[in-house]
Every structure is written in C-alpha cells, then in structure tokens.
Amino acid sequence: MNELPKYVLIVAGGRGLRMGEQLPKQFIPIAGKPVLMHTLDAFVRYDASVRLIVVLPESHQQYWQDLCREYNFSVPHQIATGGETRFHSVRNGLKLVNSSGLVAIHDGVRPLVTTDVIDACFRAAASDKAAIPVLPMIDSLREYNETGSMPVDRTRYCYVQTPQVFDSATVLSAYDVPFDECFTDDASVVEASGHPVTLVAGNRENIKITTPFDLLIAEAVLKGRTNI
Ligand SMILES: Nc1ccn([C@@H]2O[C@H](COP(=O)(O)OP(=O)(O)OP(=O)(O)O)[C@@H](O)[C@H]2O)c(=O)n1
Numbered sequence: 001m002n003e004l005p006k007y008v009l010i011v012a013g014g015r016g017l018r019m020g021e022q023l024p025k026q027f028i029p030i031a032g033k034p035v036l037m038h039t040l041d042a043f044v045r046y047d048a049s050v051r052l053i054v055v056l057p058e059s060h061q062q063y064w065q066d067l068c069r070e071y072n073f074s075v076p077h078q079i080a081t082g083g084e085t086r087f088h089s090v091r092n093g094l095k096l097v098n099s100s101g102l103v104a105i106h107d108g109v110r111p112l113v114t115t116d117v118i119d120a121c122f123r124a125a126a127s128d129k130a131a132i133p134v135l136p137m138i139d140s141l142r143e144y145n146e147t148g149s150m151p152v153d154r155t156r157y158c159y160v161q162t163p164q165v166f167d168s169a170t171v172l173s174a175y176d177v178p179f180d181e182c183f184t185d186d187a188s189v190v191e192a193s194g195h196p197v198t199l200v201a202g203n204r205e206n207i208k209i210t211t212p213f214d215l216l217i218a219e220a221v222l223k224g225r226t227n228i
C-alpha cells in the first residue's frame with residue numbers, strides 16, 4: 001500500500017441514551033480503562049503513526065483530560081467538539097483533516113475492532129477510495145407489512161460496522177452537504193455524493209456498545225484477549 005497519511009477520526013460525541021447511564025458509555029471503564037481508551041489503543045496497535053482525532057461532547061472535554069491524567073493515557077490525539085447527530089460530529093472532526101490521505105471514521109464505542117479489519121479497510125480504500133466492513137446476517141429476517149410480516153431473503157442484507165475508510169478529498173466533499181435523515185453512517189453520505197463504496201469482511205467481535213448487555217460482552221472479550 002502506498003504510504004498516504006492515515007487519519008483516524010473517532011466519534012465519541014454522543015450521549016449514550018440507550019445505555020441508560022448518566023455517564024456517556026464511551027467513558028465507562030471496562031477491563032481496566034474507559035471504553036474510548038481501548039478504542040484508541042486498537043488503532044495505535046495497528047499503526048503507531050496514525051493521526052488521531054477524537055470527537056467529544058463539549059460537556060465532557062475536561063472530564064476526558066482528567067481521565068487521561070488519571071490513567072496515564074499518553075496516546076497523542078487532537079480533540080474536536082461533538083454535534084447534534086453523529087453526522088454533525090463527523091463533520092466537525094473532518095475540519096481537522098488538513099492534508100490529503102486516507103481517513104478512517106470509527107465509533108468510539110467499538111473498542112473490539114481488530115488490526116485485521118482496520119488493515120483490510122485501509123487497503124481497500126487505498127485502491128477504491130471508499131471501503132467499509134460488513135457482516136452477513138446470521139438470524140432469519142422478517143419484514144413488517146400492512147397485514148403482519150413475511151420472511152425475506154437474508155442474503156440480500158448485511159450488517160454495517162466501522163471503521164469506514166475514505167480518500168480524504170472524497171469524504172470531505174461528501175460531507176459538505178446539509179444533514180439528511182438517511183445518513184446513518186459515513187458510507188451513506190459518501191454514496192449520496194455519487195461515489196461507490198467497497199465492502200470488506202468485518203468481524204463479529206467488533207460490536208457497537210449500545211446497551212448494558214453489550215458492555216458485558218465487550219468486557220468479557222477484552223479480558224479473554226491475551227495479547228493486550
Ligand atoms: N451526536 C453524536 C451521536 C453519536 N456520536 C458517536 O457515534 C457513535 C455511534 O453512535 P451511537 O451508538 O448511536 O451512540 P449515542 O448516540 O451516544 O447512543 P444513543 O443513540 O443510545 O444515545 C458513538 O461512538 C457516539 O459517541 C457522536 O459522535 N455524536
């Protein structure tokens with residue numbers, strides 16, 4: 001892969017309402033440190049030269065600085081301020097991308113992302129300009145209709161994960177638009193700008209911590225990993 005600068009934009013500007021805790025989930029400690037520190041560590045393990053940008057709620061920026069001191073967390077990173085939705089948080093973070101290169105956008109609450117998945121996404125984006133990790137559906141699927149519901153062909157659908165990696169010019173111009181409710185991830189923004197997105201294999205461990213159950217799973221997986 002040619003050595004373009006690699007930016008990693010970690011979005012952690014949300015409030016974690018579905019977790020039902022006062023403290024936003026990205027700051028909750030699991031397996032010895034806050035979720036967000038595990039996430040940053042995963043990217044540094046992949047490549048220590050990545051340029052990290054972390055998007056945080058304005059209300060918790062001092063809190064994060066205090067946490068970094070408390071945990072002696074010294075991974076270099078820039079801070080951007082979160083917005084009303086994930087889209088707005090990403091857009092704020094992208095303002096700190098100041099040279100051409102590749103930009104990975106990753107949920108701060110996906111701390112179990114593996115080096116293999118990060119590498120596969122960067123490699124695919126280096127050739128295709130836009131790449132995202134996906135997983136096949138495991139369970140049977142049904143679709144609601146007017147009369148009830150009906151089974152659908154699960155092979156036509158997939159789960160979408162992060163990191164979603166893009167050529168910087170492609171993602172910067174894609175995000176220069178007003179917010180649309182259809183923008184549930186970065187791939188949807190880039191595709192709306194007319195650029196196709198390449199799908200690469202994700203990893204089942206790479207869950208997004210959303211509910212208290214996810215926190216238990218994430219902690220168990222982290223504790224089970226022997227190499228960190
Ligand atoms: N305004 C927002 C909303 C979300 N995110 C981030 O986007 C990621 C995925 O979003 P989600 O899991 O939906 O997080 P929250 O919005 O915090 O959760 P909830 O929807 O339960 O409130 C998280 O790392 C979250 O911090 C963000 O940076 N800014």
Ligand SMILES: C[C@](O)(CO)[C@H](O)COP(=O)(O)O
Nearest residue numbers: 107160161162184185186208
């Ligand atoms: C970006 C994402 O992680 C892809 O699965 C997801 O869209 C994040 O937000 P959501 O609110 O949980 O859909």
